[in-house]
Amino acid sequence: MTDHDELARVSATQQAAIAVVEAHAAHNYHPLPVVVAEASGASVIDIDGKRYLDCLAAYSAVNFGHSNPDLVRVAKEQLDRVTLTSRAFHSAALGPFAEALARLAGKDMILPMNTGAEAVESGIKVARKWGYEVKGVASGEANIIVAEGNFHGRTTTIISFSDDPEARGNFGPYTPGFRSVPYGDASAIEAAIDENTVAVLLEPIQGEAGVGIPPADYLPRVRELTRQRNVLFIADEIQSGLGRTGATFQCDNVGVVPDLYLLGKALGGGIVPVSAVVGNTDVLGVLQPGQHGSTFGGNPLAAAVGKAVVEVLETGEMQERARRLGARLDVGLRAFLGKGVTEVRCAGLWAGIDIDPDVATAREVCTNLLQRGILAKDTHGQTIRLAPPLVITEEELEWAIAQFGEALGDFV
Known part of the structure; x- marks a missing residue:
């Protein structure tokens, strides 16, 4: 999937905002095509008003939730x-x-x-x-x-x-x-x-x-x-x-x-x-x-x-949440082994998921997740990292796991 294909999936408003960044900011990142305007807890909202579940948490900088x-x-x-x-x-x-x-x-x-x-x-x-x-x-x-x-x-x-x-x-x-x-x-x-x-x-x-x-x-x-x-x-x-x-x-x-x-x-x-x-x-x-x-x-x-x-x-509350919800994340992701996923590595609420290169690239799966309201990021071509804020609820986590299965299913 090309950058043009990715941009074709978003609104004209977001395309215009992205174009300004591309024109005036150095191209030292290759972000997914979404423009965030607001955020709270484990969720962000783009400039069109669409809500997403943040499963990157700014590379763990937002462990305790947006706008805690x-x-x-x-x-x-x-x-x-x-x-x-x-x-x-x-x-x-x-x-x-x-x-x-x-x-x-x-x-x-x-x-x-x-x-x-x-x-x-x-x-x-x-x-x-x-x-x-x-x-x-x-x-x-x-x-x-x-x-x-x-x-x-x-x-x-x-x-x-x-x-x-x-x-x-x-x-x-x-x-x-x-x-x-x-x-x-x-x-x-x-x-x-x-x-x-x-x-x-x-x-x-x-x-x-x-x-x-x-x-x-x-x-x-x-x-x-x-x-x-x-x-x-x-x-x-x-x-x-x-x-x-x-x-x-x-x-x-x-x-x-x-x-x-x-x-x-x-x-x-x-x-x-x-x-x-x-x-x-x-x-x-x-x-x-x-x-x-x-x-x-x-x-x-x-x-x-x-x-x-x-x-x-x-207080230890955040550490306990990461242990408890991380165990559920691990079990949920392992259900996809052999179904487009070759390996899962979990530590607390932090997961690395290797995508079968015969199925899709990690970025293609992340783009599909974006369409389903999940923000995640690829690394090294075939690995997706998930690191949601530790304040994520059990219901949100279950939904994220289900959406991952659907995003992956488009390629399997």
């Missing part, structure tokens, strides 16, 4: 007080946020930033500085071990250790200092560690790769290896964390505590960009004034919303 009333109330109250001071001064909102998030993660302190990619970049800088000043690695010799199939963002440093040709191609020269090994293979990490290794950076579940779930003993083995070899373990929980997989962090599900958590997306409640590196003083304490910074990082508006997000998670 508790989070919006906090944001509106803060808007009337102060939104930005820069870190040149203290703000009344930052301290309570930092304390609450550190407590939630069981750590001492946080480094507040804005986007997930900034959190990853900051984690890399902290790990290198720790390596030189604490571990004693020779200047300029630090290396960090990463996994094949990773997605940690698209900044120049991060794409330097990506193996995605679209993210990496023609953006060199690339930043050195990274060693890539197969994901899910702890023995490969063990073999790659040397005296200059300062960190192992991993996604507990690889989201962009199609919700790739490693063997159950993988992260525990990595944690033990990094302890033994005096190497930091950095867990990128930007997509997998904050309730998505049925726990506060995916690391909790496998009994692992990393040295550093990288958080983002849902930390801003779908309202403002908020990210953070969370760790203990013996690691984050290597940063001194002037060595790292961000004008907007930890701003009062972000801090107020971030603290409210922590309060939502402290």
Whole structure:
């Protein structure tokens, strides 16, 4: 199905709105043809007034629902007080946020930033500085071990250790200092560690790769290896964390505590960009004034919303919903195995569904879902990701599963 065919399915009003975007915004995304105007809970409404069930949740940035009333109330109250001071001064909102998030993660302190990619970049800088000043690695010799199939963002440093040709191609020269090994293979990490290794950076579940779930003993083995070899373990929980997989962090599900958590997306409640590196003083304490910074990082508006997000998670309700509804999602999707679906991977309310290439592409199925009032997104050609807001109801989830079957049935 071509872009022209997709556009032919939407109204003239939406076609005109899409044309303006295509004319004046860089083409660094390939969105499905829908123009969202309003949103609430697990639903969005397009500019024609049609309602859709959002099963992407802005790549898990909207875990707690669109326009979550508790989070919006906090944001509106803060808007009337102060939104930005820069870190040149203290703000009344930052301290309570930092304390609450550190407590939630069981750590001492946080480094507040804005986007997930900034959190990853900051984690890399902290790990290198720790390596030189604490571990004693020779200047300029630090290396960090990463996994094949990773997605940690698209900044120049991060794409330097990506193996995605679209993210990496023609953006060199690339930043050195990274060693890539197969994901899910702890023995490969063990073999790659040397005296200059300062960190192992991993996604507990690889989201962009199609919700790739490693063997159950993988992260525990990595944690033990990094302890033994005096190497930091950095867990990128930007997509997998904050309730998505049925726990506060995916690391909790496998009994692992990393040295550093990288958080983002849902930390801003779908309202403002908020990210953070969370760790203990013996690691984050290597940063001194002037060595790292961000004008907007930890701003009062972000801090107020971030603290409210922590309060939502402290009750455990969202984590329990993700576990309970995720189990139903898993069962429902597995009914389509052998009927146009070749594999299903579920972790809480997060699913990767591989579409049989002899049946359809993942985007074609997503386009059919769009026609049936479901927003979902494809990745790597044949995989559909589902990640609805954790506030989705049981009835909405059952309807989404049924609509997936009908959308797939058009091709089978």
